[in-house]
Amino acid sequence: MKLDSTIAAIVTGGASGLGEATARALAAKGVRVAIFDMNAAAGEVVAKEIGGTFCQVNVADQASVDAGFTKAREAHGQERILVNCAGIATAIKTVGRDKETGEIKEYPLELFERVIAVNLVGSFRCIAKASAGMVAADPIDADGQRGVIINTASVAAQDGQIGQAAYTASKAGVLGMTLPIARDLMNDGIRVNTILPGIFLTPMMRGLPEKAQAALAAAIPFPKRLGQPEEYAQTALFLIEHDYINAESVRMDGGIRMGPR
DSSP states (O other): OOOSTTOEEEEETTTSHHHHHHHHHHHHTTOEEEEEESOHHHHHHHHHHHTOEEEEOOTTOHHHHHHHHHHHHHHHOSOSEEEEOOOOOOOOOSEEEOTTTOOEEEOOHHHHHHHIIIIIIHHHHHHHHHHHHHHHSOOOSTTOOOEEEEEEOOTHHHHOOTTOHHHHHHHHHHHHHHHHHHHHHGGGTEEEEEEEEOSBOOHHHHTSOHHHHHHHHHTSSSSOSOBOHHHHHHHHHHHHHOTTOOSOEEEESTTOOOOOO
16 A cells, blocks of 8 residues: 555554554654544644544444544545554453462453453454445555555464463454454455564553563563564554555564563
């Protein structure tokens, strides 16, 4: 897909981290970008800086997503690109013990369901909404291409660590649905690809002590550093612009394979 001012995009989780870097990279190509995020303060700033539109959206809520797509389309027209970066993480063991009382505690099911609702169902909700609009639009090239969808899974989808049952389940679901969704949409000219990032220097990671960041970086085979959000964006743009890549899942992690903890 040729990226220029004729193309509109939606980036979920676009107010920070991987999503922000992707929104900025798309805008630098001239693309009209709508940012979906819960953080209105940060989202408005990024949108203003890139000449885009901010939509306060909770991807786990259908009405919120519907309103966001309506606002984005009113501002920029039908999106031809959807990049799903919105997500949350938890670190709770399936069964644990209270440190003071020794009481056995089960995983709080409502939290497990919340992670699935945001990371997996939220991604699919936006995919369904975007692809419905894309299918109704005219093709934009000789191949009959109507749009591109990029999802964000995680290396945890394959190497889930202790305490990551919910997160891993959600990201494995994103990875697993890539091929069937691409097959669902193949006759409508919509490509679907997924990125599996490793350990990246996102706002959450920046909140860790420098010693902890250094230890994580040292565990990466090469290069021995944390991934940069701009590198995620570079991969997303490559997958968007390369018209022959479809139904693919790309692991981007410096060669790391996560241990149990």
